[in-house]
Amino acid sequence: MSLSLDQLKAAFKKNENEGGTNRPNNYYPFWNLQEGQQAIVRFLPDKNTNNPLGFLVEKLMHTLDINGEKKSAPCLRMYNEDCPICKVSSAYYKAEDKANGKKYWRKKQHIAQGLVVEDPLPADENTKETHEGKVRFFALGYQLFNVIKEAFEGGELEDVPYSQDGGYDFIIKKTKQGDYAGYAVGSRFRAKARELTKTERSAADDQMIDLATLLPQNPGEEKLSAMLTAALNGTAYEEKQSDKPTGFSFNKKGSKPVSVVHTDEDDNIPEEVATPAPKATPKVEAEGGQEFDAEAKQILESIRSRMKKKAE
Numbered sequence: 001m002s003l004s005l006d007q008l009k010a011a012f013k014k015n016e017n018e019g020g021t022n023r024p025n026n027y028y029p030f031w032n033l034q035e036g037q038q039a040i041v042r043f044l045p046d047k048n049t050n051n052p053l054g055f056l057v058e059k060l061m062h063t064l065d066i067n068g069e070k071k072s073a074p075c076l077r078m079y080n081e082d083c084p085i086c087k088v089s090s091a092y093y094k095a096e097d098k099a100n101g102k103k104y105w106r107k108k109q110h111i112a113q114g115l116v117v118e119d120p121l122p123a124d125e126n127t128k129e130t131h132e133g134k135v136r137f138f139a140l141g142y143q144l145f146n147v148i149k150e151a152f153e154g155g156e157l158e159d160v161p162y163s164q165d166g167g168y169d170f171i172i173k174k175t176k177q178g179d180y181a182g183y184a185v186g187s188r189f190r191a192k193a194r195e196l197t198k199t200e201r202s203a204a205d206d207q208m209i210d211l212a213t214l215l216p217q218n219p220g221e222e223k224l225s226a227m228l229t230a231a232l233n234g235t236a237y238e239e240k241q242s243d244k245p246t247g248f249s250f251n252k253k254g255s256k257p258v259s260v261v262h263t264d265e266d267d268n269i270p271e272e273v274a275t276p277a278p279k280a281t282p283k284v285e286a287e288g289g290q291e292f293d294a295e296a297k298q299i300l301e302s303i304r305s306r307m308k309k310k311a312e
């Protein structure tokens with residue numbers, strides 16, 4: 001079988017869309033709700049029935065300043081590996097440098113999928129359609145995740161909320177909280193369970209996916225460390241398609257970087273826009289106590305010596 005160019009293009013495009021790097025249009029943009037408005041959704045289970053969270057996956061990302069731009073980089077903890085960026089963040093916190101600790105700290109979102117039951121957002125200008133009746137993804141930040149968590153703790157649910165038979169619709173409501181708008185006050189599961197309609201069931205069955213496919217692929221420790229080094233030293237970083245097995249190299253003599261690293265558009269999905277971050281500074285886990293203290297010291301020393309070298 002020979003492929004036409006169009007078929008090949010389509011296959012590449014499809015490939016690009018897999019691995020979780022971009023489905024930005026399939027996220028329900030609840031951050032566009034007006035204050036006082038609410039959307040009603042019904043979370044659906046992960047197609048991967050081995051997911052211990054049932055209907056959510058955790059997405060952990062770092063932000064690095066590279067080549068004068070903010071770049072998202074997956075946190076390796078997502079893949080149960082040691083993460084060099086987390087280590088740097090913890091090292092800064094240990095050294096009482098909260099600003100840098102926070103800068104390198106991982107950002108957590110939970111991603112869910114669900115049917116949009118009621119959508120107050122204006123219809124799309126081109127398609128004239130709303131999200132109603134469709135399966136969408138939800139990038140849940142701290143506030144909405146907490147609402148869900150508290151519902152479990154409060155014992156108000158009699159079944160898993162994403163059950164098609166006895167689950168609960170979820171209200172996402174934006175309200176004014178002080179100077180900002182937020183979701184913590186009005187959002188909740190509906191008190192009464194509801195069985196999905198036949199139409200809803202068939203939409204759900206057709207469109208449900210394995211949520212892990214929404215997560216970025218593991219970039220590997222080597223690549224991530226190179227990005228981190230570039231961010232720490234303020235040097236350029238380029239990802240080169242060369243014949244070298246590593247596939248990247250540093251841009252030493254100030255030549256123009258060829259391409260950038262990792263441009264998942266959906267990493268930039270605002271989740272809870274205009275929402276102040278929780279005030280508490282993230283708790284730094286004691287990663288091995290004394291051992292970690294020594295490691296933290298070593299990390300910071302190597303950062304400092306690199307900075308010094310650069311200044312010379």
Ligand SMILES: [Zn+2]
Pocket residue numbers: 062074075076077083084085086087106
């Ligand atoms: Zn990390």
